[in-house]
Amino acid sequence: MQSLLNDLALFQNALFGGLIVAMVLGLLGVHVLLRRIVFVGIALSQWAAVGIALSFLAEGVALFDKSGFFGLCRNHWIMAVAAEMLGLALLLRGDERHLSRETRIGIGWAVAGSAAVLCVTHTALGMEELKNLLTGEVLFLSREDLVLLAVTAAPVIAMSIALQGRFFLIAFDRDLALSLGVHVRLWDGVFYLLLGIILAISIHMVGVLFAVGFLILPAAAALSLARHRGSLPMWSVGIAGISYLVGFVVSHPLDLPTGPSAVAVAGIIFIVAASVHRFRA
Amino acid sequence: MNDTTVPLLSLKGVALGYGSQRVLEGLDVEIARAAYVGIVGPNGSGKTTLLKAILGIHPPLAGEVRWGGAAGLRPHIGYVPQRDAIDPLFPFTAIDVVLLPLTALRSVWSARDRRERAAAIDRAHVALERVGLMSVARQRYSSLSGGQRQRILMARALVTEPELLVLDEPTSGMDLGSTSRILDLVGALRSERHLTVLLVSHDLTLVAQRAESVLLLHEKGYLYGSTNDVVSPKALTALYGDGVSVVDVGARRIVIPSSSTVTSPAT
DSSP states (O other): OHHHHHHHHHTHHHHHHHHHHHHHHHHHHHHHHHTTOHHHHHHHHHHHHHHHHHHHHHHHHHTTOSSSHHHHTTOHHHHHHHHHHHHHHHHHOSOTTTSOHHHHHHHHHHHHHHHHHHHHHTSSSTHHHHHHHHHOOGGGOOHHHHHHHHHHHHHHHHHHHHTHHHHHHHHHOHHHHHHTTOOHHHHHHHHHHHHHHHHHHHHHHHOHHHHHHHHHHHHHHHHHHOOSTTHHHHHHHHHHHHHHHHHHHHHHHHTOOHHHHHHHHHHHHHHHHHHHHHHHO | OOOTTSOSEEEEEEEEEETTEEEEEEEEEEEOTTOEEEEEOOTTSSHHHHHHHHHTSSOOSEEEEEEOSGGGOOOOEEEEOOGGGSOTTSOOBHHHHHHHHHHHHSOGGGTTOHHHHHHHHHHHHHHHHHTTOGGGTTSBGGGSOHHHHHHHHHHHHHTTOOSEEEEESTTTTOOHHHHHHHHHHHHHHHHHHTOEEEEEESOHHHHHHHOSEEEEEETTEEEEEEHHHHSSHHHHHHHHGGGEEEEEETTEEEEEETTOOOOOOOO
16 A cells, blocks of 8 residues: 555656546547547547657657757657648548548558558667557656646636537537537537547557547446436546546556556446446336 | 518529539529428428528528528527437437527537526426426437427427427328327417428428428429419329329318229228
8 A cells, every 4th residue: 555655656647647638538538429430539549649650750850950840840749739630631521422431531540550650660769669659658757748738638628618518519410500500610620629639648648549448438438327418528527537547556556557457447337337228228 | 670571581593402413493482471381392302402501501502592580680490300310329318409509509608607507498498398398308318209309309499489490301200190299289389489380391291281381392393382272283283294183181182192092991
């Protein structure tokens, strides 16, 4: 116990950082599931990984660059958001009659995954960086990471809560929203931007596996448990927070990586929630 | 105050379609206030496309959709979609569904205002009481029967206090009793609130019995006029040849395919 408390003091950045990421992903995950855009979320996270991989590459090039451009490209977070927005533009544009959206998402996911591997293969730490991109290393979050996360997450949380009604309306009945004069394209854009920002920072700090896991699992469990609209985000955020805390605590004595442990806990909670849902039905 | 002599909605030379493909062309129709208009036609005739143009979802390729509201502004429209268009994935209660449009009519930053929220819930309760479903307000929408879900969608339309009620195939797939109850409710609401009603359906008989005017869309164009003029043997024979017959049963007009034969049960 004393050892755990000591470690909590040592890894408090990881504790609070991971908790914030998990809960914000839980909040947005509800809308991702209701809009049936889970694969857009997964593809976005892959594009964010490409951006981060490119920033690793830029670190090497920046040593020989006098213009300063590649210095800017070393910023993981900026590169992740830029790559996501590029990927999103490619995913959402195009002729449905030529290629379905699912096909374009699949192509984007495969191309982005390959690009991320190729970008980091010959960087200084190579496959180690790739592993970090995938599973993340939440324990090594620095104080600066935590500040950046707080500054980024606060407006995302505030806007997600303020716009929740509009997001639900658009997801539930798009035609009704349009008939009421709601600027659906604008709010869609805002939603994707919020999602893109939080995914970019999540993947930079905790990896693709954690980000995708917490985007889907707590929201899926919440859909099984919530009895009305108002409780849906609360269930999702609550399950995300509990999953992370349990995963964090359990991973310590078992000497397991924190991120995958937390995702596994979220998975177990989802199975229990789905069973409860089936029992109720 | 609105000028009651000005039509609520005028379609002037409207062409509808997708990309270069036109579904409807040269549509000139005026819809008076408090009118009850049925829009009928076979699949692919452009009923849904026209509906979307009126709702502002899909702008016309040519022509103009003009509103006769104050300063030419579009009035509040109560839109009742087909109940099966609603995704069952959402764990929404009946009152959640009724409250949804109000979130669009409030400013983003007042969404958490308690007084506004209480007022919205009051309005939702009034709408639910009017459709006779206050008792299921806290039940999950997806667990309700087809008729109840359709009435919840009508309550959702009423909560915005609309001037125009647009119903898209509201009785499709319903039994006779539920169909009758839904259409009786539409008629009662129209009388109480002086609503203009646009009822989209593929069922000519149903529309002939309820609507005062009919807009009949067909592959050669459209026919618009009073129900007696449009759903008449002369007009329908011109359109479908000998394929349909119009029979008056008391005050009701029934359209039946001519090939239908009434057979006696075997003895």
